[in-house]
Amino acid sequence: MNINELAKEVHKNAVARGEWDGPPALPEVLCSIHAELTSALQEWKEGNPVIYGTCAISPKDCKYSAICDNVGKPGKDGPCKPEGLAAELADVILRTIDLMAALGVDVDAVVTAKHKWNLNQEPAPGEVIICYFKFIP
Numbered sequence: 001m002n003i004n005e006l007a008k009e010v011h012k013n014a015v016a017r018g019e020w021d022g023p024p025a026l027p028e029v030l031c032s033i034h035a036e037l038t039s040a041l042q043e044w045k046e047g048n049p050v051i052y053g054t055c056a057i058s059p060k061d062c063k064y065s066a067i068c069d070n071v072g073k074p075g076k077d078g079p080c081k082p083e084g085l086a087a088e089l090a091d092v093i094l095r096t097i098d099l100m101a102a103l104g105v106d107v108d109a110v111v112t113a114k115h116k117w118n119l120n121q122e123p124a125p126g127e128v129i130i131c132y133f134k135f136i137p
Helices: 003-016 026-045 085-102 107-119
Strands: none
Touching: 003 085, 003 107, 026 085, 085 107
8 A cells, every 4th residue: 555545544544543633634633643642751750651552563662462352453342452652643644644644645745756855955953953842840
């Protein structure tokens, strides 16, 4: 499956789940992408494993793997839900390609073009932005 096929499948699922009532409302969709980034940061802040809670990736990551019939079968019904920083970043990717599919973008072409552009770019002096933040428990 290429990225465009995945984007179409992700968007079709989002529509079926009722996440799209009409044309994309860009501010709301971008906020949902940002919310997934916030969830990723929260997973990191809590010190959780990068990925946990799912035997679909590895039986050792799931407390139900001994009793689950779906070990190694992502997408099957069962008690396991991927959790952790990696799972939240996957949600960022999925929501992003969902939006791009809704907008009719050739995701593969845009991502490939942007990657090729980035390969030849060097940060100009003073253009590197560093984000500083402090967590308050």
